[in-house]
Amino acid sequence: MRVLGISGSLRRDSHNSALLRAAGELIEEQGAEFEVYDGLKAIPPYDEDDDVGEGPAAVAGLRRAIAGADAVLFATPEYNASIPGVLKNAVDWASRPVGDSPLRNKPVAVIGASIGMFGAVWAQAELRKVLATAGARVADVELAVGHAHEHLDGDGHPSDPTQREALRDAVGVLLGELEGAPVAA
Amino acid sequence: MSSQTAQQALPTGSWRGDSVHSTVGFAVVYMAGTFQGTFSAFDARLSDGVLRGTAEVASVQVKDPNLEAHLQGPEFFDAERFPQLSFDAKEVSRSGDDLTLVGDLTLKGHTEEVEIKGHINDPAPDPYGGERFGLQLETTVDRTNFGLNWNNPLPSGDPALSNDVTLIVDLQLARES
Numbered sequence: 361m362r363v364l365g366i367s368g369s370l371r372r373d374s375h376n377s378a379l380l381r382a383a384g385e386l387i388e389e390q391g392a393e394f395e396v397y398d399g400l401k402a403i404p405p406y407d408e409d410d411d412v413g414e415g416p417a418a419v420a421g422l423r424r425a426i427a428g429a430d431a432v433l434f435a436t437p438e439y440n441a442s443i444p445g446v447l448k449n450a451v452d453w454a455s456r457p458v459g460d461s462p463l464r465n466k467p468v469a470v471i472g473a474s475i476g477m478f479g480a481v482w483a484q485a486e487l488r489k490v491l492a493t494a495g496a497r498v499a500d501v502e503l504a505v506g507h508a509h510e511h512l513d514g515d516g517h518p519s520d521p522t523q524r525e526a527l528r529d530a531v532g533v534l535l536g537e538l539e540g541a542p543v544a545a
Numbered sequence: 546m547s548s549q550t551a552q553q554a555l556p557t558g559s560w561r562g563d564s565v566h567s568t569v570g571f572a573v574v575y576m577a578g579t580f581q582g583t584f585s586a587f588d589a590r591l592s593d594g595v596l597r598g599t600a601e602v603a604s605v606q607v608k609d610p611n612l613e614a615h616l617q618g619p620e621f622f623d624a625e626r627f628p629q630l631s632f633d634a635k636e637v638s639r640s641g642d643d644l645t646l647v648g649d650l651t652l653k654g655h656t657e658e659v660e661i662k663g664h665i666n667d668p669a670p671d672p673y674g675g676e677r678f679g680l681q682l683e684t685t686v687d688r689t690n691f692g693l694n695w696n697n698p699l700p701s702g703d704p705a706l707s708n709d710v711t712l713i714v715d716l717q718l719a720r721e722s
Contacts, residue, residue, distance in 0.1 A: 465625045492620045495618035495620075
């Protein structure tokens, strides 16, 4: 089993990218492969005129990465109470074509962190809605790490035992979605 | 008991739905009107008084392919995991040409007993040497009982999509030789 991690933050020292790596450790502990998608910055703005054939190379890479994973774990920050534009844009590309999107029926989960107190909870909710509309199988999990600069260690591990357990639970629920499901080619 | 009742209310013998001349669909209030869709692939059989119908949820047809894809997805019918909906009649009673069916409706892995009201057109010869009869059936269910929970708020805050969905079935069943 292979899980793809997508962080909604491009920043080098992103709390969400760190949180995602910590989740990846737990995924690998469970015997699944974990890979972080690092091409988000290269995805061009969605333009239907460019959405022909495989689309732009960066988009084709994103679609292949999602198609090749059995599940996708998103970690998102929150910009202006919503999903970062680069992440929403990438999901928009991945959601096309609608009937044959790599997100269709794909088990996904969303977690998030922010330096504010709410842990990107609104961005997470909106991302879940967007992913569900794209046809993904959205796992019923939530992990909102607020004050991430204080509540995540340098490797992205939550310092709060309850949140560490919530991260483990989130990973468990996502991997649980894959039990009995066909493995990605 | 149920098959005995069905045998009294429905024609004897084996009959199969003629899918070309039959319709299986649904109607649900959405925003300011009623939205309707159909399933193009379905099967209905009456044999020895036992009436059963199934529909392939991936065959849902509406007027927009993007919406069809959404309806097939996990938020609605979840065709990947629950490819069929089904109805198994347990009791059928008849008064004149009016029917009342009680049976199990299974959708998205959930089964609920439902009562269906309907009408029967008794068997009659068709122009092709066969014989067929008609059933017009209708019932309203709460979609959230079956895990179809999607909604979106209107600007007023009210939900855009009603929970009550009317299932509408118009069948022609031909006698099997």
